[in-house]
Amino acid sequence: DTGVSQDPRHKITKRGQNVTFRCDPISEHNRLYWYRQTLGQGPEFLTYFQNEAQLEKSRLLSDRFSAERPKGSFSTLEIQRTEQGDSAMYLCASSSTGPRDTQYFGPGTRLTVL
Amino acid sequence: GNSVTQMEGPVTLSEEAFLTINCTYTATGYPSLFWYVQYPGEGLQLLLKATKADDKGSNKGFEATYRKETTSFHLEKGSVQVSDSAVYFCALAPLLGSGAGSYQLTFGKGTKLSVIP
Numbered sequence: 001d002t003g004v005s006q007d008p009r010h011k012i013t014k015r016g017q018n019v020t021f022r023c024d025p026i027s028e029h030n031r032l033y034w035y036r037q038t039l040g041q042g043p044e045f046l047t048y049f050q051n052e053a054q055l056e057k058s059r060l061l062s063d064r065f066s067a068e069r070p071k072g073s074f075s076t077l078e079i080q081r082t083e084q085g086d087s088a089m090y091l092c093a094s095s096s097t098g099p100r101d102t103q104y105f106g107p108g109t110r111l112t113v114l
Numbered sequence: 115g116n117s118v119t120q121m122e123g124p125v126t127l128s129e130e131a132f133l134t135i136n137c138t139y140t141a142t143g144y145p146s147l148f149w150y151v152q153y154p155g156e157g158l159q160l161l162l163k164a165t166k167a168d169d170k171g172s173n174k175g176f177e178a179t180y181r182k183e184t185t186s187f188h189l190e191k192g193s194v195q196v197s198d199s200a201v202y203f204c205a206l207a208p209l210l211g212s213g214a215g216s217y218q219l220t221f222g223k224g225t226k227l228s229v230i231p
Contacts, residue, residue, distance in 0.1 A: 004157075043221050045220075
């Protein structure tokens with residue numbers, strides 16, 4: 001069990017550029033979640049996949065955000081036309097399919113938009 | 115909707131002091147309750163959890179008891195160490211399939227703990 005991994009760990013970009021983050025969940029986990037954490041706050045839910053199906057999206061996920069999990073394994077989160085307000089830590093978590101299964105988090109990708 | 119309220123920090127303690135971080139929640143049904151810990155520059159690590167009333171979660175000397183009557187899940191440790199310095203998050207997750215309508219974790223704002231030698 002290698003845990004949840006995320007890449008890159010840090011990303012600095014200029015306003016208006018597009019960025020893409022990758023998350024590799026724990027291999028046997030079917031569920032994958034994305035959260036956003038701003039400074040001094042708890043993580044906030046963005047979206048959730050079960051296998052390749054995106055089953056839930058938060059209202060925080062504007063039209064500039066898109067997430068995919070094409071083969072039910074790794075996932076990508078893309079932000080188009082980044083804004084300074086997008087600066088945050090983006091966290092990925094995965095879990096099994098039981099009704100009370102724990103979500104395990106990756107190390108996060110810290111995005112800074114200049 | 116679901117919500118979690120935890121005591122605001124920062125909390126500064128001397129090594130070997132007793133720690134309590136209060137957490138209360140609002141949720142429908144019977145959520146699972148969690149404490150996660152975040153060290154500087156890192157993601158969240160699960161510290162402990164409880165899935166039903168009166169359950170006690172414990173790990174690394176930390177404990178928390180699921181109190182449905184007071185909707186609380188306070189974190190305690192009898193003797194903190196410098197290495198416990200981190201941000202602690204209380205969180206809840208609905209029982210999947212309960213009709214709560216969401217699989218997401220709801221977090222409190224976090225409590226920063228600093229332990230000084």
